[in-house]
Amino acid sequence: MLNQLRKSTGFLTGILLGLTLAIGHSVYALKDDQQIPFEDLQAFTEVFAKIKSDYVESVDDKKLVEDAIRGMLSGLDPHSSFLNTSEFGDLKIGTTGQFGGLGIEVGMENGFVKVISPIDDTPASRAGIEASDLIIKLDDKSVKGMTLSDAVKIMRGAPNTDIxxxxxxxxxxxxxxxxxxxxxxxxxxxxxxxxxxxxGYVRITNFQSRTTADLLKAVSDLQKEQPLEGLILDLRNNPGGVLNGAVGVSDAFIDSGLIVYTEGRVN
Incomplete structure (x- = not known):
C-alpha cells in the first residue's frame, strides 16, 4: 500500500499531530487448569431466583442477566462494556452511517457523559462543545444513573429539534x-x-471502514492539485474507531513491520 501512496504523492513527509487511539481486543476462555467457580455462581443463581420470586414487580429474565453482565464488566475498568444487539447497531451507525443528532463522540466518566471529541462542522462543534466536557443534564434529566446508550438515544432525534x-x-x-x-x-x-x-494537509477525525480508501483518494486529489513535497497528517482529537481503518492508515505510511498486536493471558 505504501507504494500505492507513493505513486500518487511522490515524496511525502508525514507529521503526526498527536493521537490517542484506544485499540482493544480481548479473548475470554477458561484455561485447562482453571475451575468454574460454582460456589460463587450459586450465589448469583440464588439472588436471581430471589428477585424473580420476591421482588415487588415482575422482572424480565433477559434484563436481569444483561444487567449482571454489565455490572461484571463495569467493575473491571472504564474501557470494558457490554453491548447488546441494539447497542451494537447504534455503534455501527456512528462509524459507517448517518443519523439525526448533535455530532459528539462520547463516553462515560464517574457516572456522567464525557465528550471525547465534537465532530467537525456539526451542531455540537458550532455550539462550542469541547473535548473533556462533562454533560450532567440532557434537557431536564440528570444523566447520573443513565447508561451511555440511554444518553445517546436522548441526544439523537429528529432533525430540527432542540435539546x-x-x-x-x-x-x-x-x-x-x-x-x-x-x-x-x-x-x-x-x-x-x-x-x-x-x-498538503489531511485530517482524520475517526477511523471508519472506508478511511483508508478515503485517505488515498484525498492524497491523490491533493497531488492532482499540485505536486507534493510533504504531507501533514493530523490525528488530534481522533477518538479511534474501526481497527482495520487505523491499521490501513498506518500501512499506507509504513514499508514493513508489525503495526499492531495484542497481549493477554490466553495463549
Whole structure:
C-alpha cells in the first residue's frame, strides 16, 4: 500500500499531530487448569431466583442477566462494556452511517457523559462543545444513573429539534448551558487541503471502514492539485474507531513491520 501512496504523492513527509487511539481486543476462555467457580455462581443463581420470586414487580429474565453482565464488566475498568444487539447497531451507525443528532463522540466518566471529541462542522462543534466536557443534564434529566446508550438515544432525534445540554467544564465556575438543534450527522473521517505550495494537509477525525480508501483518494486529489513535497497528517482529537481503518492508515505510511498486536493471558 505504501507504494500505492507513493505513486500518487511522490515524496511525502508525514507529521503526526498527536493521537490517542484506544485499540482493544480481548479473548475470554477458561484455561485447562482453571475451575468454574460454582460456589460463587450459586450465589448469583440464588439472588436471581430471589428477585424473580420476591421482588415487588415482575422482572424480565433477559434484563436481569444483561444487567449482571454489565455490572461484571463495569467493575473491571472504564474501557470494558457490554453491548447488546441494539447497542451494537447504534455503534455501527456512528462509524459507517448517518443519523439525526448533535455530532459528539462520547463516553462515560464517574457516572456522567464525557465528550471525547465534537465532530467537525456539526451542531455540537458550532455550539462550542469541547473535548473533556462533562454533560450532567440532557434537557431536564440528570444523566447520573443513565447508561451511555440511554444518553445517546436522548441526544439523537429528529432533525430540527432542540435539546438543552448542561455541561461542566474545567476552569469554569458554574455549569454551562447549550441549546443545540439536531441535524443529520454524516460522519466524514477524512478532510484535506493544500496548506502552502508543495505541502498538503489531511485530517482524520475517526477511523471508519472506508478511511483508508478515503485517505488515498484525498492524497491523490491533493497531488492532482499540485505536486507534493510533504504531507501533514493530523490525528488530534481522533477518538479511534474501526481497527482495520487505523491499521490501513498506518500501512499506507509504513514499508514493513508489525503495526499492531495484542497481549493477554490466553495463549
Amino acid at each position: 438543552v445540554l448542561t455541561v461542566v467544564r474545567e476552569g469554569e465556575s458554574k455549569p454551562l448551558i447549550f441549546t443545540i438543534t439536531r441535524e443529520i450527522i454524516r460522519v466524514k473521517s477524512v478532510k484535506n487541503r493544500i496548506l502552502e505550495p508543495g505541502f
